[in-house]
Amino acid sequence: MSELTIKDIARLCGVGVSTVSRALNNHPDINPETKSRVLKVIKEYDFVPNNSARNLKRTESDRIAVLIKGIANPLFGGMIKVIEEETQREKYSLELKHVEYNEDEVEVAIEMVKEKRLKGIIFLGGYFLHSEERIHKLTVPYIFSTIGTAVPEHISPALYSSVSVDDRRESYLMTAYLLQQGHRNIAILSAETEINSIGQLRLEGYTQALKEKGIPVNENLIRRVEDDVEHYSMENGYLTTRSLLASGEPFTAIFATADILAVGACRALVEAGVRIPEDVSVTGFDGIDMAEYYNPSITTMKQPVKDMAKTTARLLFDMIAGRKGYEHILFSAELAVRESSGPAKGLGESKQLPAGKKG
Amino acid sequence: MSELTIKDIARLCGVGVSTVSRALNNHPDINPETKSRVLKVIKEYDFVPNNSARNLKRTESDRIAVLIKGIANPLFGGMIKVIEEETQREKYSLELKHVEYNEDEVEVAIEMVKEKRLKGIIFLGGYFLHSEERIHKLTVPYIFSTIGTAVPEHISPALYSSVSVDDRRESYLMTAYLLQQGHRNIAILSAETEINSIGQLRLEGYTQALKEKGIPVNENLIRRVEDDVEHYSMENGYLTTRSLLASGEPFTAIFATADILAVGACRALVEAGVRIPEDVSVTGFDGIDMAEYYNPSITTMKQPVKDMAKTTARLLFDMIAGRKGYEHILFSAELAVRESSGPAKGLGESKQLPAGKKG
Numbered sequence: 001m002s003e004l005t006i007k008d009i010a011r012l013c014g015v016g017v018s019t020v021s022r023a024l025n026n027h028p029d030i031n032p033e034t035k036s037r038v039l040k041v042i043k044e045y046d047f048v049p050n051n052s053a054r055n056l057k058r059t060e061s062d063r064i065a066v067l068i069k070g071i072a073n074p075l076f077g078g079m080i081k082v083i084e085e086e087t088q089r090e091k092y093s094l095e096l097k098h099v100e101y102n103e104d105e106v107e108v109a110i111e112m113v114k115e116k117r118l119k120g121i122i123f124l125g126g127y128f129l130h131s132e133e134r135i136h137k138l139t140v141p142y143i144f145s146t147i148g149t150a151v152p153e154h155i156s157p158a159l160y161s162s163v164s165v166d167d168r169r170e171s172y173l174m175t176a177y178l179l180q181q182g183h184r185n186i187a188i189l190s191a192e193t194e195i196n197s198i199g200q201l202r203l204e205g206y207t208q209a210l211k212e213k214g215i216p217v218n219e220n221l222i223r224r225v226e227d228d229v230e231h232y233s234m235e236n237g238y239l240t241t242r243s244l245l246a247s248g249e250p251f252t253a254i255f256a257t258a259d260i261l262a263v264g265a266c267r268a269l270v271e272a273g274v275r276i277p278e279d280v281s282v283t284g285f286d287g288i289d290m291a292e293y294y295n296p297s298i299t300t301m302k303q304p305v306k307d308m309a310k311t312t313a314r315l316l317f318d319m320i321a322g323r324k325g326y327e328h329i330l331f332s333a334e335l336a337v338r339e340s341s342g343p344a345k346g347l348g349e350s351k352q353l354p355a356g357k358k359g
Numbered sequence: 360m361s362e363l364t365i366k367d368i369a370r371l372c373g374v375g376v377s378t379v380s381r382a383l384n385n386h387p388d389i390n391p392e393t394k395s396r397v398l399k400v401i402k403e404y405d406f407v408p409n410n411s412a413r414n415l416k417r418t419e420s421d422r423i424a425v426l427i428k429g430i431a432n433p434l435f436g437g438m439i440k441v442i443e444e445e446t447q448r449e450k451y452s453l454e455l456k457h458v459e460y461n462e463d464e465v466e467v468a469i470e471m472v473k474e475k476r477l478k479g480i481i482f483l484g485g486y487f488l489h490s491e492e493r494i495h496k497l498t499v500p501y502i503f504s505t506i507g508t509a510v511p512e513h514i515s516p517a518l519y520s521s522v523s524v525d526d527r528r529e530s531y532l533m534t535a536y537l538l539q540q541g542h543r544n545i546a547i548l549s550a551e552t553e554i555n556s557i558g559q560l561r562l563e564g565y566t567q568a569l570k571e572k573g574i575p576v577n578e579n580l581i582r583r584v585e586d587d588v589e590h591y592s593m594e595n596g597y598l599t600t601r602s603l604l605a606s607g608e609p610f611t612a613i614f615a616t617a618d619i620l621a622v623g624a625c626r627a628l629v630e631a632g633v634r635i636p637e638d639v640s641v642t643g644f645d646g647i648d649m650a651e652y653y654n655p656s657i658t659t660m661k662q663p664v665k666d667m668a669k670t671t672a673r674l675l676f677d678m679i680a681g682r683k684g685y686e687h688i689l690f691s692a693e694l695a696v697r698e699s700s701g702p703a704k705g706l707g708e709s710k711q712l713p714a715g716k717k718g
Contacts, residue, residue, distance in 0.1 A: 074433065084457060096455040098443060234652040267652040293593040293626040295654045 171205025237264025296339035445672035530564025596623025655698035
């Protein structure tokens with residue numbers, strides 16, 4: 001009987017597939033007698049609904065898409081999981097689409113809307129330089145969501161929704177924490193600082209904190225990651241930190257603007273015989289698992305990823321249903337102080353930094 | 360002129376969209392004169408083709424799908440990237456579909472083939488208990504691919520393609536390496552040991568190596584990960600190692616059957632004041648970046664992920680084109696000996712293992 005489908009059950013009961021679906025899903029819009037009849041047949045034939053069958057009711061048009069830039073980003077896996085759960089609850093089907101870094105995600109979205117008659121779109125990752133004109137071509141609700149996404153300030157807020165943390169402010173707070181620990185020579189590992197990118201916003205938070213404290217910004221401590229290596233990667237955090245060490249510029253702390261960079265930074269320091277945090281403090285940003293399980297565990301600014309993902313999905317459904325218009329929701333990140341950071345050493349000591357053991 | 364599309368260019372040149380596409384893609388099947396005329400117009404109008412435009416030629420039926428179980432698996436990000444590159448080169452469009460652990464991926468695939476008229480399917484992750492009868496319903500070429508996939512031995516090899524490493528053999532070799540280092544009490548962190556799963560195959564390799572060496576298998580050292588926590592996760596490696604430490608069972612090495620578990624294992628050991636590798640050696644499996652950048656860097660069995668992904672994509676295209684039938688391609692993994700493993704301590708010492716500092 002394993003081959004029985006929901007359609008067979010519908011035929012056996014003399015009802016439509018959608019009625020069987022409603023019975024299975026405990027939907028209120030079903031006559032109680034019909035429901036009990038359907039459930040009786042289901043039991044009699046030992047019918048095990050699987051997700052696909054349960055979703056037969058879905059039509060092509062009950063579909064939303066998540067466009068992802070940076071599928072290897074460990075933050076996105078968890079977000080997608082939550083978005084999928086919410087999507088299933090609302091009986092939408094979900095399409096994941098990986099967008100290459102050099103692809104224009106809005107263009108991709110416009111094509112997808114045409115081809116697949118999407119009901120809504122979530123953009124995960126990437127940064128946004130799209131013109132209002134282009135954005136206007138997106139004829140369904142969409143959200144520039146959360147992690148890795150700057151709020152596109154050049155577009156009227158009335159034209160789009162966003163769910164994110166305040167990257168500039170949280171980065172300011174992380175830098176302020178390091179300053180409070182006595183650090184003055186704070187290197188920053190910075191990536192993708194194009195206008196309106198999170199890279200830029202996080203860099204701005206850093207410079208703002210230094211300026212408020214009256215500390216001149218030392219350009220030699222602003223280390224941009226290698227352009228020809230994947231920007232947000234352990235490898236790039238490692239390479240950039242090696243070049244920082246080789247430069248001979250003194251520093252007592254590294255603020256890596258992403259945890260994945262911080263992991264690479266720690267590895268480079270460890271290999272160079274630099275003790276963390278005794279010689280150099282390292283802090284990250286994002287709150288991925290890896291930062292917590294690293295040795296030493298890495299101080300970070302934790303984004304509330306699951307809440308942000310859930311809010312994103314729900315806002316999209318509300319927009320699709322016409323219950324809400326464009327909204328901008330800011331979450332607060334949380335400073336998680338861990339083993340990798342502590343008080344700065346005396347200035348004299350900091351100049352004794354080994355330049356790196358490994359060639 | 361940014362709004363000019365490939366269709367406009369085709370109109371301006373008096374040719375079809377496919378001809379413009381061929382000119383853009385340097386395709387050999389185009390009259391050289393036509394090509395230069397098209398390219399001239401493109402230059403004249405400053406037309407910048409984007410990927411979507413370049414792909415307009417694609418029809419819905421030139422589509423393949425990748426069904427992913429375990430989207431958070433850091434191995435899959437890199438594989439998807441390679442598969443996408445190959446897919447674009449062959450002018451297919453690609454659909455990614457995340458399948459939940461409790462979903463039947465073949466059922467999902469059967470639905471997708473109907474709905475989207477897919478040309479081929481790649482299954483990434485998961486294990487396969489599908490009946491031949493069910494498999495027969497898949498009417499397009501498909502590959503049970505690579506990482507995280509056991510070759511389904513209960514299905515005739517004539518019915519499917521596979522690309523993978525020999526999980527049993529590579530796991531045997533990793534255990535043999537630890538034995539050679541003098542370890543006798545080797546704990547294994549094991550996950551998802553359902554029949555034909557990679558978890559089972561890797562466990563079998565371990566027990567086989569011990570038996571050949573005449574070492575009795577100690578069931579207390581076979582530690583199955585927590586069932587209610589994501590199976591392959593740092594958290595589960597951490598929790599399982601904590602419970603191993605708490606058990607008081609002596610051991611001088613941990614073979615974690617996935618790098619992501621090994622990271623958690625290392626963290627638990629570090630917190631318990633156990634030195635790696637002086638007190639306990641740790642080895643993983645897979646070869647994810649994290650193992651390389653961890654402190655200490657983690658000895659692992661590296662799967663040639665990129666080659667496997669490329670081979671998978673190309674085999675699928677060959678199958679779709681009828682150039683190849685079902686094939687089974689085995690890759691060799693590579694033992695990467697790193698900081699986390701070394702010679703076993705004397706047996707007397709190993710009994711002095713601290714039971715864990717942290718409660």
